[in-house]
Amino acid sequence: MPAPTPAPSATSAGPVRRRAGRPTAAILDQDGITTAALELISSKGYDGLTMAALARSLGVAPSALYNHVASKDDVLLLVEDHLAAMVDVTAFGVEPWDAAVRRWAWSYRDVFSEHTPLIPVIAVLPVANAPKTLAMYEAVTAGFRDAGFPEEKIISAIVALEAFVFGAAYDVTAPDDIFDAGSLADRVPNFTAAVDRLALERHARPTDVAFSLGLEALITGFGALRG
Amino acid sequence: MPAPTPAPSATSAGPVRRRAGRPTAAILDQDGITTAALELISSKGYDGLTMAALARSLGVAPSALYNHVASKDDVLLLVEDHLAAMVDVTAFGVEPWDAAVRRWAWSYRDVFSEHTPLIPVIAVLPVANAPKTLAMYEAVTAGFRDAGFPEEKIISAIVALEAFVFGAAYDVTAPDDIFDAGSLADRVPNFTAAVDRLALERHARPTDVAFSLGLEALITGFGALRG
DNA sequence: CCAGTAAATGAATGGCGTTCATTTATATCC
DNA sequence: GGATATAAATGAACGCCATTCATTTACTGG
Structure with a gap:
């Protein structure tokens, strides 16, 4: 069964309610993606920020990102929101x-x-x-x-x-x-x-x-x- | 023999000097590329402005564009300069x-x-x-x-x-x-x-x-x- | 007429974001 | 405690992109 696409959001409104069983420890989440994206940007610049490179720096397949993020623009929005707090x-x-x-x-x-x-x-x-x-x-x-x-x-x-x-x-x-x-x-x-x-x-x-x-x-x- | 890459320029400084024989009537030039790009932008937006689409609208192979323009950014610069005059x-x-x-x-x-x-x-x-x-x-x-x-x-x-x-x-x-x-x-x-x-x-x-x-x-x- | 050359071709390349059927692993319900 | 539901991960595709390059074409000055 395909996973549902997350709504575009810089920070999800808390954890999604749990209906039935699910893994406790997901490898990925939006915070981790944001941090990895920021590190990638600071080391390789925005040209180096690709979905493939982001996935690789997280030890994950590129498609896995799409369980937590709707698009690359959504990743950029996560980064933007992090910066706004600075x-x-x-x-x-x-x-x-x-x-x-x-x-x-x-x-x-x-x-x-x-x-x-x-x-x-x-x-x-x-x-x-x-x-x-x-x-x-x-x-x-x-x-x-x-x-x-x-x-x-x-x-x-x-x-x-x-x-x-x-x-x-x-x-x-x-x-x-x-x-x-x-x-x-x-x-x-x-x-x-x-x-x-x-x-x-x-x-x-x-x-x-x-x-x-x-x-x-x-x-x-x-x-x-x-x- | 490969054609030389043109220097990036919004408008070339007149026609390049001619050393030996060459075709008089080139199909492409920077003005034509600029005009076609503007038409494409106005009809399809910037997402529709691809080198392939630009070439197609000029009845030419994509690679032919590179005899007159160094890169897609160079096309954008041509467009920018046209707009500056407006x-x-x-x-x-x-x-x-x-x-x-x-x-x-x-x-x-x-x-x-x-x-x-x-x-x-x-x-x-x-x-x-x-x-x-x-x-x-x-x-x-x-x-x-x-x-x-x-x-x-x-x-x-x-x-x-x-x-x-x-x-x-x-x-x-x-x-x-x-x-x-x-x-x-x-x-x-x-x-x-x-x-x-x-x-x-x-x-x-x-x-x-x-x-x-x-x-x-x-x-x-x-x-x-x-x- | 020949040599030289700008301009066009078309096939190929490597990278990109994204999709999707499938598998994996777990937490809850009966 | 076994069956079930489900989120999360995989890996193989897909289509599109800009760009390169060996080759061919067509013309003109000497």
Whole structure:
């Protein structure tokens, strides 16, 4: 009898109720799969994360994974939810609103800049199946509300900040010379001059300068919305 | 004798010089490949854009494509560069700076929200091989410079705006109920209340409200940097 | 007319995610 | 305590993918 396909979920809502006999000690579970996937990603990168490699690192046949996970995208969702729990939301309710947003956004960007292949998945998948991600949103929402944000604007502000964070996460992964115009440089003099001028500044990583610039503008702009 | 692999490029720098005899009328070229790819994307989506399908739509064997393109990523770069030319930069130098940025950013987001699978490619690939993309950057850079922007901040500001645009492009594609917490709703009361409150507003698409909110904050914040 | 060469072919390769009939091992019910 | 129900594991497929390469085709400059 074929095993039923599990519903897509980053964390199952506790153990499934048991009707009749079943093995006590299953080799696989979602936590183990998540851990193995994270180890594989950190050692071989996302190109190395294949269902076959994941199964091999767990000492199991690839098809066995499908008893615990509906698809490879479901594995990515498990990983995403694990990472969401690593985003720093502890400043909300402790530090002032602007400092809390700053800490959250920097940490959010740093976590996902190492995991940009997840972004297309996150952006499209409902949060209902990602409890830790949901917990992050809850903390941030409460922080905005307690800071006097009008309730109807909170989600929009978070969505805008998140969009900026995801885009900035990609930017971190870009090669240093991405803006080198090469042989076309003389066709784009203003752009080339601006790129060269920025290169003279030796303060911080360009990607961090850009992130700071945008984030501070967003914090200032959104801060004015508070009642 | 095997044909040489073409260098990755969104548009070759004119026809390759001819040493000896060669056919005058090649069936394929980069323009034709780009056009066929765009048609395929618009009819079948990015899942339907395979090298085999692309070749079939051009009446050619898949391997023939590799005489004109180095890889599938190279095809995506061709498509990206075509789309970059559709982004509206005409307001720079004509309308005031803030209005020009507004037009550019909205148009940039709208174009790429239909082509989010390109974003991971764009974010990593050097602009040297994408002349139309480079032309867009040139127009925007000149607009910032003429508006009195300090030269060392121009690229950072553009990068920040672009990050926001790319993230927002993903947001456009998200399902309407992406923030439905489902059975976990009572665990995240603040978040659920804010989501419900936003749903009461019936003015515009939520994704457009969030984009406008973020973009106006960025424009205001960056506008203050002008000399 | 011959030599040179870009462009097209078609077969082959290796990898991928996923499916499914089957087997294994156990916990509960009678 | 034996029969039963069932979740979990297996291993062999499947279809699709991007890409490679030896070979053929068709043209043109010398």
